[in-house]
Amino acid sequence: MIRWCAILVLGLAPTLAQPHGGVVEEEDLCVIKVNYLRGHFKIYQPLTSGHREYCEDLPDATESVFVMEYLHDSLSEAAVDFRIIRDVTGKGRFARWDDIQAIDDLDAATVFYQPPTVDPDVLTVIHDFDEEGDFIGVVTANVGGDGQVYRAVFPFEVGYTGLGFWPYILLLLLLVELLWLYMTGRLQRWWSGAALILVSLTFGGADAYANEWTSQRGIFTVHYESSLDPIEINRMHSWTLVVTRDNEPLEGADITVSGGMPEHDHGMPTRPRVTADLGGGRYRLDGMRFHMNGTWEVMLDITAGGSRDTVIITLVL
């Protein structure tokens, strides 16, 4: 999406006579270009994603806060308005100002409009999306009051899962299949067998699941294997951590380790740390040692891709 925007902006670059602009990501910074004026652009969904910052596409149809911090003084003095429309242009990612001008009834397509305001520091706008779909944002800056108008046009998606409709189609297929099995009586015959399999799965799988730890805000999942199994006290050993995010191995994470016994209010006798990134989301954690029997907590503070979260592993020795 970001690339699309860059293409969009670059693609328009030769047509300099026409005011243009969009949203691009530059060196980790999301930048909105309103002609030659620039702002730092970010979108938040505080209710569902807390402090997480988005550049364009938004995961949920929910309250969204658009922030545009001016990196250029002229914007501070400009009257800036902000419009969000449903994408009725049919151009999707390639929509530009011409396409928006071509819309017959702009007001009907508009889901949010904030009239021009002059704000010296930052433009902040809040809109509660009540449906998912494709949208286009249009920021218009009236610079210097001489009728010179600059615009940024940025298409974005709300309710972006990255999977499209596939999960729903699969679910539907499964239901149809079950219905068919039920009507042909096969389901009933299989039931007793299936129950058995289910039971064995649940119990057989218990070990694997007991060793899955999810971070406090649900961003990361960690599985660990100890070189000492079962773990005994007062013996130095190492762990291999397998870290995933959204079911994908997480590479290049920064992990710091601390731990202690909450009941006794003391820390670990060693200062363990990650000594090797083994690739494929696997990390070697050396210097593990516990010096008392009881309940221990090992805290893994994981930072990756701008997110930070803590996994707390509890173990009883």
Added chain:
Amino acid sequence: MKKAAFSLLVFVTVAAAIGGSRLFPGAVDDWSDAEIATLRSLWIGSLPELPPDPGNAVANDADAARFGQALFFSKALSPSGAIACATCHRPELRFTDGMRKGRGVGESRRNTMSIVGSAYSPWQYWDGRRDSQWAQALSPIEDPAEHGGSREHAVRAVAADSDLRRQYEDIFGPLPDPGAADRIDTTFANLGKAIAAYERLIMPAPARFDAYVEAVLAGDRHRQQELFSIDERAGLHLFVGKAQCTQCHNGPLLTNHEFHNTGLLSLPGEVPDKGRALGVRQVLADPFNCLGRFSDAPPDACAELEFARSGFEVLGAFRTPSLRNLENTQPYMHKGQMFTLAEVLDHYNDAPPAMIGHNEAKPLGLSRTELRQLEAFLETLAAPLATPEALLGPPEN
């Protein structure tokens, strides 16, 4: 035997290096000279004399304070007859209201601040949009969400109440008749000055923390251990050390009275609050500021206003609150975003990037135990008020 001795040695070394501070209480009682100097600076005994309020000629006048007290608890200043300053600033809650945002005739935009010790601050409000307590006291009266009144109404209310009228005239001279527009402003300003004279008397008393600092200054270890648990001592070490709280929460009121962006999340339904970036513009434009016509100050006494910092740096910045007012004052922060100290500390530990502006606090990487110790320490700052009981309600005749 030898082996046992060796293990013991290893154990002691390792424990001293890592868990030492907790296994051997002695360590948490060791304060370096630099730390002792910091502790002394946080001690309530270091609180200087209340700075003068040059804009307010009656700031230290006892009659004005008594009149101000009456105004503070009077609902007559609100046309609804239902709202007094004390509706939101309840003395039993350290002059706060226990709500996310103040509630008067309508809902205030922010969390109600404590008034305890705020006479020490050169700025009033979370965003410092007023530069004295007397100028501040005028705003709620005309705020449609708070008293929901006007200066004309306030002056008329004082004129209509024989007791208030007599007090006013004893201090400031005859009340103008309600028609004289300019005199109305002066009279209105005088009401603020009287309220400020009262507010200057609302101060915190020493907390257990202060007794602990005294024990440290006296070098009395036994007393230190009696006063503070190990966790509290460890928490204090963190507060002045690793957790860097004293960057902003310093001085005897545990605030630098400055504006900082600490990266809080906006409230549902609201865009992020611009804080000081707007406040600084408002205070410069306030007709009741230190340089204004109604101020009793000579212009050269208004340095704060003259040298106020503005611009992007203070975008999303709010005034550091005193940490002597944590007890009974939940929810915390400028919009009452947080209900518990644990939440506050988790936030500092994470220090996420700010929604607008720049979060000045850095992630701390404190363990759970350390966060708990820090919280234990913060609780030692709880203390009663130093203000006499008679001042914590409407004046008795």
